[in-house]
Amino acid sequence: EEGITVDELAQKINHTPAEVIKVLFMLGTMVTINTALNDEQVELICLEYGYEPKKIATVDETNFEDLIEPDKEEDLVPRPPVVTIMGHVDHGKTTLLDYIRKSHVAEGESGGITQHIGAYQVDVNGKKVTFLDTPGHEAFTAMRARGAQVTDIVIIVVAADDGVMPQTREAIDHAKAAGVPIIVAVNKIDKPGASPDRIRTEMSEFGLMPEEWGGDVVYQDISAKKGTGVQDLLEAITVVAEMAELKANPNRAAYGTVVEARLDKGRGPVATLLVENGTLHPGDPIVVGTTYGRVRQMTGDNGRTLKKATPATPVAITGLNEVPEAGDKFMVFDSDKTARHIGEARAEKKKEEERNTTSAMSLDDLYNQI
Ligand code: GDP
Numbered sequence: 001e002e003g004i005t006v007d008e009l010a011q012k013i014n015h016t017p018a019e020v021i022k023v024l025f026m027l028g029t030m031v032t033i034n035t036a037l038n039d040e041q042v043e044l045i046c047l048e049y050g051y052e053p054k055k056i057a058t059v060d061e062t063n064f065e066d067l068i069e070p071d072k073e074e075d076l077v078p079r080p081p082v083v084t085i086m087g088h089v090d091h092g093k094t095t096l097l098d099y100i101r102k103s104h105v106a107e108g109e110s111g112g113i114t115q116h117i118g119a120y121q122v123d124v125n126g127k128k129v130t131f132l133d134t135p136g137h138e139a140f141t142a143m144r145a146r147g148a149q150v151t152d153i154v155i156i157v158v159a160a161d162d163g164v165m166p167q168t169r170e171a172i173d174h175a176k177a178a179g180v181p182i183i184v185a186v187n188k189i190d191k192p193g194a195s196p197d198r199i200r201t202e203m204s205e206f207g208l209m210p211e212e213w214g215g216d217v218v219y220q221d222i223s224a225k226k227g228t229g230v231q232d233l234l235e236a237i238t239v240v241a242e243m244a245e246l247k248a249n250p251n252r253a254a255y256g257t258v259v260e261a262r263l264d265k266g267r268g269p270v271a272t273l274l275v276e277n278g279t280l281h282p283g284d285p286i287v288v289g290t291t292y293g294r295v296r297q298m299t300g301d302n303g304r305t306l307k308k309a310t311p312a313t314p315v316a317i318t319g320l321n322e323v324p325e326a327g328d329k330f331m332v333f334d335s336d337k338t339a340r341h342i343g344e345a346r347a348e349k350k351k352e353e354e355r356n357t358t359s360a361m362s363l364d365d366l367y368n369q370i
């Protein structure tokens with residue numbers, strides 16, 4: 001990584017390059033006026049001259065984190081939680097997601113079936129909850145591997161006629177690693193062999209002590225098939241969300257994460273975005289992963305056209321040059337020109353990184369052949 005040069009740093013702190021060179025020399029480093037300094041060296045100079053290093057740290061314009069201005073506390077308002085459902089295969093994740101969607105998502109304009117865009121939002125007594133529609137661990141792990149943590153709460157579904165299984169334990173591990181609250185949904189309580197208490201005992205062995213036993217984990221018995229207890233589960237989610245004090249600033253340019261993306265024959269690249277902060281509008285110049293464009297059409301989970309998407313709202317957009325990947329970050333910019341510039345710089349950087357890994361791999365291959 002190329003840092004700021006001695007000359008540039010000297011200008012910023014109103015000292016001569018000679019002074020900067022001297023300070024570094026006293027600290028044991030020989031540099032010239034054109035030397036690119038590393039972070040540590042910049043920090044040392046700043047300390048020496050009483051500057052806050054952060055103010056002059058070089059900004060990597062390909063890194064969204066560097067481009068995000070922090071919000072002021074007074075601009076933040078509560079936002080809906082984003083929930084992922086995990087658990088062992090056949091314990092009822094899909095059945096639960098389908099039940100919640102059918103019972104809580106309003107029909108689309110055509111009155112037809114609701115669209116699957118990878119996430120949906122429901123209304124629970126006037127409070128919104130966003131669900132990621134891809135249950136399972138791979139999606140979650142893949143997202144986290146790309147630095148995307150979109151989930152605020154994990155629901156672990158355990159079948160009451162079965163018990164804690166390998167993927168149940170994986171789900172617990174994932175949720176703990178992500179540091180997000182867990183709610184346990186004890187499913188299939190309608191089945192003859194169901195034993196919800198046994199599930200509580202087994203889960204307690206993994207540190208998930210139920211509230212009713214003096215612990216701090218919310219358990220809810222449900223039948224995803226019949227809908228029993230699902231409303232209570234949704235209300236429990238809003239309570240846990242409130243305790244988490246999730247906040248965002250709707251009055252700023254949007255940024256967030258890609259939930260899923262595909263190429264549509266007629267509409268071109270379609271990406272479902274989850275707005276993490278800010279509000280997204282049609283016409284916004286946007287960079288998504290390494291592609292860019294201008295938001296053309298915005299569609300909600302019920303197939304309706306949206307004029308805006310506030311924090312934690314999932315929305316499918318068109319208008320991108322290429323199809324991004326799930327877990328990619330997106331960010332809105334003030335002009336098409338900036339979006340293109342940043343998008344192209346990010347694409348270039350990714351190519352560079354890929355070239356580096358490819359050459360490293362071929363070197364490995366070479367050694368393997370010797
Ligand atoms: P997933 O693999 O976790 O997504 O599990 P599914 O949702 O596909 O459910 C697996 C099977 O369990 C299906 O045959 C469902 O109909 C059934 N199932 C799910 N929830 C319930 C329930 O609450 N009660 C009963 N009796 N069956 C259920």
Ligand code: MG
Pocket residue numbers: 093094095135
């Ligand atoms: Mg499933």
